[in-house]
Amino acid sequence: MPDKPEDSFASEMSDVKPLAPSNQADIKKNREETPGQLARRQAAVRHKLLDLNFLATDDHIELLKSNDILEYKKDGVQHGVYRKLRLGQYQIEARLDLHRKTVDEARREVFQFIKDCLKYGLRTVMVLHGKGDRNKQQEAIIKTYVNKWLPEFEEVLAFHSAQKQHGGTGAVYILLRKSDEEKQNNRERFGLR
Template identity: 60%
Template sequence: MITKNDRLSFLEEMKDVRRIRKPNRAEITSPRELTPGHLERQRSAVEKPLKDANPLTADFVEPLTAHDILSWQRPGIQNGVFRKLRLGQYPIEARLDLHRMTVEEARKEVYQFIEDCVRYGLRSVIILHGKGERNPDGIAQLKSYLAKWLPELLAVMAFHSAQKRHGGTGAVYVMVRKSDKEKQRNRELYGSG
């Protein structure tokens, strides 16, 4: 029970306390003055445009037709491994469909797709590029660019036009290198250095 003396004592102690007039919230207005660090970042962003990390070239490529077969392998790929790839005997772990894409869109998609395959440990994939049979000049444009791009990607170990059941000369099987994590796991499992 609070007595009159307790109340008077409390009021005496609180006599110098003043109410806070500002709301109990943080101020989130942006500063009006630009700091030297802000100015430097702004200047740097204007001077250095973003560099495209995509190494795939978009210059002239050798034109290919609907029935040309794509076939390439890095030195050191075993013949039996390449044969299995060529015959479509590896399970297809992912697919990328380039139909109706521009060359620039396909360039970005192929680069990102192969990067993702390495990141997620996908080794055997397929890219559907089409045959270009509807083109009046008979040139399979995306196929032609793909034949140039795939060897430019260090993660691509080999590729070959697909079997008829997977799209024939309108698609390509791609063998992707193991990720560093996968290589380390194999070393631990099989003890090779």
Template identity: 55%
Template sequence: MTTKNDRLSFLEEMKDVRRIRKPNRAEITTPRELTPGHLERQRAAVETPFRDANPLTSDIVDPLTAHDILCWQRPGIQHGVFRRFRLGQYPIEARLDLHRLTVEQARMDVFRFIGDCVRYGLRSVIILHGKGERNPDGVAQLKSYLAKWLPELSDVLAFHSAQKHHGGTGAVYVMVRKSEREKQHNREIHGAR
């Protein structure tokens, strides 16, 4: 319980205190002068152009139609392995659907997808690109670009248009290179150096 003396003591101690007249708000105005750090960041942004790490070309490509079959492999792929691959006999471990994407969106997604496949050890995947049958010019645009992009990626060993039950000429099987971690694991298991 407070007494009268406590209250008088408190008021005596507070007699020189003055009320703050500024409103209780933060200052949000931007400073007028530019700091050296700001000037350096501004200079670097202007001088250093954006470097796209994605090697996939966005040039003009040879047009393909809905019924063209995609088929490509790097040297060294065994005939029997490629045959089983193109017949869809390997389990599909991941899929990427490019339907309704622009060429630039598809370019970024394909690059990211193949990188993720290597990172996670996925070897047999499928990319659904569509046939382009509704296009007035009959050109399967994403399919045409995909046929150009996949050989540009060193992690792609082979690709082939899918079997009918997986999308036919509107999809492509992609064989992805083993990651270094997987190669090392195989060396350890089989005793190779």
């Protein structure tokens, strides 16, 4: 019959020597990234990008109706320029379609769309926000928020509901500020300082 389990374990461990104590921690970094680390890093980057988005959604705002007209013009925008925008006489350089988006999705998309348009020097763009005709109260939720968000951009000079052929009250024309580079090009082209 074998010895007690404790005796068997002691005999097996008799030639084992303890490790020498060390004052240094093992700081060798594991080079392989785990899926969890990757997911946390991506979430942190997304969160940081969302933090840059200053467009508010938590305010209580009175909802617009489907056929309400959006109109906004900052001081300094010439009447003729605003009139051409209102009549859809400028070439639309980019479009954003917000149909079937939630308010939060629309918020992110409008923010990124305006930033991208500014980055590429676009001046006249359009957002298709819809009319809200599908809901019973005929309240245009996304349209209401677009109307609230656009004036929050310093670079948005004016906007107006589109002409019928471009979506009518379900879309909005937007006039963006010229980039500094474009302003300088105009000065050089027209001999101004």
